[in-house]
Amino acid sequence: MNDASNGYLLSCRGLQKWFGPTPALRGADFGVRPGEIVAVMGPSGSGKSTLLHCLAGILTPDEGQVSFDGRRLDTLNEARRSELRRASFGFVFQFGQLVPELSALENIALPLLLAGRRRSVAYARARRWFAPLGLDGLEDRRSGELSGGESQRVALARGLVAEPRVLFADEPTGALDSLTGEQVMDLLVDGARELGTTVVMVTHEARVAAYADREVMVRDGRVSDPSGLTQAPSGPNGAAPTARDVSGHRPTDPTADPAADPTAS
């Protein structure tokens, strides 16, 4: 468990991913420590979103490995990965991706409901996010009745409501104006810091990246770290952790349908 000895909560090594004949990742190394906020930057098509999706277990890499909390993530089957995502990961995407048929409250409660929490518990916990995010009174609105900034704050609350170990954000302010984007980022960083949540955030915007503790660059499917903190550890990988039940330490929900996972897009 080299990456655990590096202090990484989540890391990958030698990641390769192809879409047909096109390489998206060509040997990507990356690591993030507990509680750290890291911005993943790079031009369009550089592979930064693919990297995020591989780290989050949404995509399976063709080569290389992903480790979370000292265990292999890439070798899990889809059901296990889906469980892990629900138990430990939160997501915020460029366009909130709220479920349009659900109210703001139901949207925020969704990760808890999918994780098998009781309805009353899920709603009570979801409700707690409205005041700090400035969403008071919007509980029953559907996404079509929310402004861009409100939608993105609902999406942020949904990403954090289950108190994930890692929050994955992909262009979290992408569609917002400067001031609204700033508010969302303030809330994202404050929320993550308060929960101790680690954040991996893809952005092409420097102003957004400036909220992170550090940035890495993705170019042509490889990661470079200008601060030199995520150099791949030297030497071959020793005893590779097996796919030993990553989700075993969490309550599981055998009835949940992985296909219904809103994060699996």
Added chain:
Amino acid sequence: MSVSYALLGLLEQRPSHGYDLKRQYDEYFGRDKPLPFGQVYATLSRLARDGRVLAEGSSPGEGPERKLYAITPEGQAALAAWLARPEPPEPHLQTILAIKTILAILLGRPAETYLDAQRHAHLERMRELTAVRREGPLLDGLLADHAIFHLEADLRWIELTAARLEQLATELGGPGRTALAKELHR
């Protein structure tokens, strides 16, 4: 300041006379602001005084325009250090960053690496300013925001230029072209 490094960079390509240096400078860096002859020779004599260039082939009494200037090892070292060193992330760096990028391409040095270092320096500064804005009173935040947006303009230029390095190298046609292409396709 940047003029002397620009001249050093041109001299690293090949020894040259003051007139040719001016012509090259104007072609690459001075398109909107040609370099006066007086400044060319003043800069060259300062560089010679500091041991960064040698003036050859002139007999005493001859004017500076007859001399052939060549870069010294000290000059090469100073140039390399300047190219690799990110500029302090202040607003209004366009000219100096452009000079560095063009020189790097002409000389076959890693332009992309220099731009990465500059981006990192800019982002470090933006992080500081973002912290000021988030933690301080709004009055400080106003000034921080202004600086942040100027840095952002530089960063956009850095991104765009990084994406255009190959095109730029083709247009300049310098010896750096092959090296750069190799770097980009490594």
